[in-house]
Amino acid sequence: MRFSALVAAALAVVSAGAIAGCASDDSGGGSSKQITVWSEENDASRIQATQRIVAGFTKKTGVKVKLVGVDGSQFDQLVTSAAAAGKLPDVMGALPLDAVQYLAANDLVDTDAVNKTIQTLGGNTLDPAAVKLTQYKGKAAAVPSDAFAQLLVYRKDLFKKAGLPVPNTFDNIGKAAAALHKDGMAGITAATVGNDVFTEQTFEDFALANGCQLVDGSGQPQLTSKPCVDTFSFYTNLIRQHSVPGTQDVDTTRATYFAGKASMVVWSSYILDEMAGLRNDALPTCPECKKDPAFLAKNSGFVTSMQGPDGTRPEQFGEINSWTISKGGNASASQRFVQYMMNEGYTDWLGFAPEGKFPVRKGDAADPKKFVTAWEKLKAGVDKKAPLSDFYSPDVINALKNTMSTLDRWALPQGQGKLLGATQGQFVVPKAISAATSGQKSPEQAAQQAQQAVQQIQKTLR
Numbered sequence: 136m137r138f139s140a141l142v143a144a145a146l147a148v149v150s151a152g153a154i155a156g157c158a159s160d161d162s163g164g165g166s167s168k169q170i171t172v173w174s175e176e177n178d179a180s181r182i183q184a185t186q187r188i189v190a191g192f193t194k195k196t197g198v199k200v201k202l203v204g205v206d207g208s209q210f211d212q213l214v215t216s217a218a219a220a221g222k223l224p225d226v227m228g229a230l231p232l233d234a235v236q237y238l239a240a241n242d243l244v245d246t247d248a249v250n251k252t253i254q255t256l257g258g259n260t261l262d263p264a265a266v267k268l269t270q271y272k273g274k275a276a277a278v279p280s281d282a283f284a285q286l287l288v289y290r291k292d293l294f295k296k297a298g299l300p301v302p303n304t305f306d307n308i309g310k311a312a313a314a315l316h317k318d319g320m321a322g323i324t325a326a327t328v329g330n331d332v333f334t335e336q337t338f339e340d341f342a343l344a345n346g347c348q349l350v351d352g353s354g355q356p357q358l359t360s361k362p363c364v365d366t367f368s369f370y371t372n373l374i375r376q377h378s379v380p381g382t383q384d385v386d387t388t389r390a391t392y393f394a395g396k397a398s399m400v401v402w403s404s405y406i407l408d409e410m411a412g413l414r415n416d417a418l419p420t421c422p423e424c425k426k427d428p429a430f431l432a433k434n435s436g437f438v439t440s441m442q443g444p445d446g447t448r449p450e451q452f453g454e455i456n457s458w459t460i461s462k463g464g465n466a467s468a469s470q471r472f473v474q475y476m477m478n479e480g481y482t483d484w485l486g487f488a489p490e491g492k493f494p495v496r497k498g499d500a501a502d503p504k505k506f507v508t509a510w511e512k513l514k515a516g517v518d519k520k521a522p523l524s525d526f527y528s529p530d531v532i533n534a535l536k537n538t539m540s541t542l543d544r545w546a547l548p549q550g551q552g553k554l555l556g557a558t559q560g561q562f563v564v565p566k567a568i569s570a571a572t573s574g575q576k577s578p579e580q581a582a583q584q585a586q587q588a589v590q591q592i593q594k595t596l597r
Contacts, residue, residue, distance in 0.1 A: 169199040170225040170468045173213075175234075175456075177204030181487050188480040195475070198468045210234055211556070218243060225464035226472055229456045230277060232268060232544060233559060236552020239271030244459055248466040250275045252473050257500055262539045265455050265495045268547050277457035278473055281485060281492035284439055284538040285340040285452040288392065288406065289399045291436035293320075301436065302399060305345065305369055305443040312377035315398040322377030323399040324391040325370070328384040329569030332559050337401045338568055339545055340452035342366045345443025349545035349555065349589070356593070358586040362445035367571060367578035369443070374572040382569070393431065395421030403454075404535060407490040410435065411526040413516025432526040439534045440541035453542035455495065482509040489513040490523060493536055507536055553596060554589070563588040 174185060182204045189200045203224065205213055210230075214237070217223045223243065230238075238244050253261065253275055265279035289302050293315055302308040312322030326334040342348075347363035350356055357363060374383075379391055385402075389409070392400035400406075409417040412428025423430040440449035458476060460469040476484060477496055485492045489510055498505035511532060514520035524532055546555035558564070563585050571581035 168197060168468075169201060170465050170472060171201045171203065172226040172228060172472065173203050173205045173224045174227075175205055175207045175210065175229040175231075176487065177206060184483070184487060188476065188483050191480060192472060192475045195479070196468075196471055198471065200472065207231070207234070211237060211560075214238065214241075214243065221463075223461040223464065225469045226458060226460055228280070228458045228476070230459060231454050231456060232547055233552055233556035235269055235277040235457055235459060236271060236547065237556050238459060238461075239274075239276035240553040243462055244271075244276050245462045245464065245466055245469075246274045246276065248460040248470055249278060252278050252460070252470045252477075255470070255474055256477055256496065260496050260499055260503070262495045262497070264539045264542060268455055268542075268544060269457050271552065272550055277459040278477060279455050279457045279495045280477065280481075281495055282453050282455045282539060282542065283491040283493065284404045284535065284542065285336060285401065286404055286406070287340075287399060287401050287438040287441060288410075289436050289438070290315075290431075290434060292434040293398050294436070301438065303438045303441050303449065305341075305441070308399070308441070309369070309373065312373055312399065316377040319396060321379045321391065321397040323373055323401075324378055324383055324388045324397040325374065325401045326383055326385065326388060326565075327374055327569055327572040328382045329566045330562050331384055331565060332562070333385040334565035334568050335559055335562070336403075336452055336454075338366070338370060338564055340401060341370055341441075341443070342545070343450040343452055343543050344441045344446050345369070346446040348549070349558065350549050350551050352549055354549060354551055354554070354593075356586050356589040358589060359582050362443070364579055364582045365445055366443065367567070367582045370568065371571040371578045371581070375574070382573075389417065390420075393417070393419040393421065393424070395423070395431075403491065404493070405488065405491040407432075407523055407527070408488075408515040408517070411516070411521070411523075413519045413521060415518040429526050437531055437534065439538050449541055450543050451538065451541050452544070453538060455542075456492075481506055482513070485510050486513045489515045493538060495539065510536070554593060557592045557596060558589055561588065561592065563592070 176185060186202060189202055193199055261279060269277040269279045287302060297314055299311045299314060300307050302311050316322035326337040328334055345362050345366045347366045348357050388400050389402060389406060391397045408414055410419060411432040412418055419428060419431045440451040442449045458473045485494055494506040494510045497503060497507050512522060515523050546552060567581040567585035570576040571578050
């Protein structure tokens with residue numbers, strides 16, 4: 136799923152009252168011929184595309200599917216209302232990790248049905264890191280489907296000209312930002328706005344790379360630890376010394392890089408089709424791009440994981456979207472549906488946005504690379520369509536499809552997904568970043584602000 140700021144709300148948000156009647160008529164048994172499926176892939180074109188996949192499932196199994204698009208920003212509220220009414224959907228899909236953790240923490244997941252689905256698909260066909268991140272207290276809480284990665288995108292032509300190394304460490308990033316911040320070119324552009332989860336996602340990418348965790352193994356907040364304070368300092372210095380003036384968000388960071396006015400940008404892999412000139416509402420505008428819309432695609436490098444001085448290995452932020460099965464629903468039909476979406480319907484599902492849907496299921500028993508091979512041939516883009524391989528080298532494509540090896544998330548390995556969701560919902564880190572990068576607080580004070588906010592949230596969750 137795209138960042139919340141990018142998800143097109145083409146469908147009206149489904150109200151809690153409307154959803155209260157969405158569950159299967161015979162939700163308790165396996166004989167029902169209808170299930171209800173919620174999907175956070177909720178813009179009009181993707182709902183229509185999902186309907187086409189669903190039609191294939193119904194034709195094969197005879198099970199009818201009532202598909203409901205839901206807005207991710209309303210998800211917790213809708214789930215709470217539906218659960219209270221005893222009308223949860225049978226299946227929920229395109230769920231980010233925090234949503235999976237929310238459902239599992241509230242005992243709303245049929246973990247047996249999810250586990251059986253994984254076993255039927257073949258657990259070894261799913262990326263082990265994705266399987267681990269979608270567990271809750273050691274039990275499978277969802278079937279991981281696809282992922283997008285956070286990337287540090289850089290002008291490899293400018294780096295080569297200046298003799299700079301790949302910006303895959305804090306040291307290399309800092310030196311490059313300083314060296315290239317001149318003549319109307321910013322060293323880097325990255326998010327600073329205080330009321331958008333995109334800022335948290337960007338900072339978390341740097342934090343993971345530097346060994347900064349939201350909490351430790353016992354669940355104690357760690358934002359004032361040395362790795363975290365160091366990350367706040369590094370990020371703040373990058374922005375205040377080598378970036379563009381004013382607050383930066385998901386749109387302005389992309390626009391600045393696309394205009395050829397920044398040597399680096401931190402963005403998700405969803406930038407890939409846009410950088411190649413395949414989306415009219417987000418076209419590159421650099422001087423060279425007028426002659427060649429794909430100029431930046433050809434002259435950009437991509438760091439899929441980086442490492443800070445306090446980190447022990449290269450890591451990166453990413454998001455995994457999943458399918459889960461509700462407790463008390465039609466388990467049998469739901470399992471068949473998720474299996475279909477991860478098998479016969481899987482390539483079409485990935486085809487919604489190949490640049491942001493890397494396959495988490497690589498293949499099946501007969502062909503271990505079946506879905507990766509299919510993904511490489513899928514056409515990305517909106518107004519124009521073409522395979523990513525038309526614009527990006529085999530090395531880039533290989534790095535993208537192998538991002539799961541370094542992908543991690545705050546709080547989830549420590550079993551604190553509920554805390555992560557609440558922290559994101561209250562923009563704890565974005566507010567602290569905004570205060571630091573605007574000069575209102577020092578990095579140390581910003582880290583303390585965030586630490587105290589997380590501690591307060593913890594008290595409300597106990």
